Amino acid sequence: MSLAVSPAQTMETKRHAPLHLPMIIPAIIISLLSLIPLGFIVWIAIASGWDTVRDLVLRPKVAELLFNTLILVALTLPISIALTVSLAWLIERTNLPFARLWSWLMVAPLAIPAFVHSYAWASVVPTLHGLPGAVMVSTLAYFPFLYLPIAAQLRRLDPTLEETAASLGHTPIAIFITVILPQLRLAICGGALLIGLHLLAEYGLFVLMRFDTFATAIVDQFQAVYNGPAANLLGGVLVLLCLVLLRLEVFARGDERYARVGSGAARHAPKWRLGALTWLAALLPAALTLLAVGVPIFTLARWLISGGADVWRLDGIGPALWQTACLSLGGALITTLAALPIAWLSIRAPSRVQRLLEACHYYVGALPGVIVALALVTITVRVALPLYQTMATLLLAYLLMFLPRALVGLRASIAQAPIELERAAVSLGKPPLVAIWKTTLRLAAPGAAASAALVALGIANELTGTLMLAPNGTRTLAMRFWSYTSELNFAAAAPYAVLMVVLSLPLVLLLRLESDRESKP
């Protein structure tokens, strides 16, 4: 039987190959594109030669940046973790009053771009700066990234485990430490990684807090000397830091499985009664809401009132809105389209090649916008000058930065469309691509639209990459906001901040609904 190839087998291969090929080729092209920034850094390191690397990297300034960045991460992450675990436990597992309201408010800070948080604090407490300011403002701006997965995981925990531990004589506090915390490990690692990467990549927040990190130093270098080797090599160190962070997360996550063993119907865990501590406990979310939502809103309102009608200059706001809308929608469209092949492959034909392609996107998605921008600037200047500072380059940068974001949503929605429909369409005489288009993509459209929206909102608030790559004359909301803030014209910047916040509200809604859906047992 090993010699004869049965007709059924040949039919099988014929049926599969044409379905996959039109998807694999674009997926490979996109993956190669997304390797550009990483390749650029490697090439810079090699091309500069050891002497240049030593001169530019092994110097006190870099040591200081390294120390700053590391201490920032080492302080912000533990504080954020302790804060969000207590908050999530209070909101999800106790009878804290207004729990539902708090759980929405804990996500709300995401609607405010990090540099707007920073702007708010800089104008309310002008003395706040340096490391304390950086740690505090970044905790306030980014803690929802931890809160969302931890709260979702807490809702999903099987209360039987806690009951079993109680029947084995463990006190409630011992149960929290030995049973609940270990099961939050994955959520904590994932959220902490996301915050860590943001800390490495953020530019605006730290400039306003007068705190030097690699990202701020690279942008400063870049603005002083375009395409200088100093900026590029600092970029190399930053990439190394990102990779270290990614490895650390893999290490901390371990290879354990935390899913429920078994499949029984999960009950909802009973809520702890806070009793006399109720109002004391409610102080925590209330204080955090005040600091992370109240202060920015208060500041914006104050500047808007003091600025009066004069700050709403339509000749500035109108074009900025229009340009932001065009860039966001255009960027979202091409990013979603680019994510399609790899998303489809990962659901319909998972394989080693597909996992490799996906890893390319994953690592590039983790790289800061500055790196992507540096790479594209250098490459356009050296290889394709006509593309330097064009919309095409800017859109490509957005594509590279936000591809992972598009992938996540797209993959989930494609997974919900049954493959049988594609097969049925093929058997009814539709060519493969038409079959995919008419069945799976049609059904995945709402999910794809949601993930495109996530990308668009990300682009609308993107500052670093846009500053470095945008063609002359481009003035997005974020850029306008940034230039007024840099001139310390806080009143004139306020309308742009308000518009960015309004634009980000749907993002918060989407993220929150996503986490609600994930935590359904």
Added chain:
Amino acid sequence: MSFLKLDNVTKRYGKSAAVIGLNLTVPAGSRTAIVGPSGSGKTTLLRLIAGFESPDQGSIALGDTLLAQGTMSVPAHRRGIGYVAQEGALFPHLTLAANIGFGIARNSPDRHARIAELMQQVGLAPSMHDRRPHQLSGGQQQRVALARAMARQPKLMLLDEPFSALDAGLREAMRDMVGDVLSTAGITTILVTHDQAEALSFADHLAVLRDGVVVQAGPPQDLYLRPKDAQTARFLGDAIILQARLEDGFAHTILGSVPTDTLSSRGSATIMLRPEQLELTSASQTDPSSTTSLGRIVGRTFRGSTWRLLIEHLPASSAGLRFPSLALETSSIFTIETPSLAPLEIGATVGIQIVGTAHILA
């Protein structure tokens, strides 16, 4: 000798009551099964005993210790009652040995020896020491859960449908193993299940729960043969429920006359027969003048060792003529299992003979 005693216990969730004024005593050293359909309150009852919930009213006492009275309740971690959940509820982040040792103090000098001993008791190979829960089969997970619950040497062990997730064959073997291990250790055991066959075979004391109250409790054989009402009778197994006229210790039914298990009553009543009390004879051998009633086979299902026959009662029998008011309660069709050696064809007429005594339902 009662060991666990629940007195007039009520537990409400919002407006609906899961358990209402429930009384239950569990004898020391017994294997008690609490059986009931889903929604009968049996899981709530178990959670009340374990201390995961506290009752709204009533009291729960274990030996001389009061566990709960009214809304005052000893928390679960101070009760010392063992608990095995439906699917084991192993801690996914701990190894097999760490799971078993979870209830043993970390600095206890004989910790390792205890774990090894427990693993041996429940039949887990020492080589599995460092396995993770997801690497274990369903049966192995239940063994770990049992060993873990036994580690603290509880006087009372609660089993919450621990076999329901296992395959049919494994289920029986596990049930025997668990019963043996717990009996040897001298631990009083309460098993909660919706599976009457499991309850009957596991328990030496059975409590049937319905709508939040204990309908009947006692030895399994008693409950099977002498259920209090038709619903309990049907819940514990196939039952044939007949209208009868009682006279001089006999119940006269359309299927013939049978001695009753009590002599006191007279007049009309409802009686219950278990299908195994009906014997089928080939109709040709039956003397047409005898009092044996006749039935016709209208359907059959092959079940391996038996045939499950669907038999329609033929009303032209003499018993039917003598008592025209009597009829089978539901319809004139009932099912009987017969050994598959001598198959009866569909359409065949058979004689029906009753053996044993009829049980009069309340």
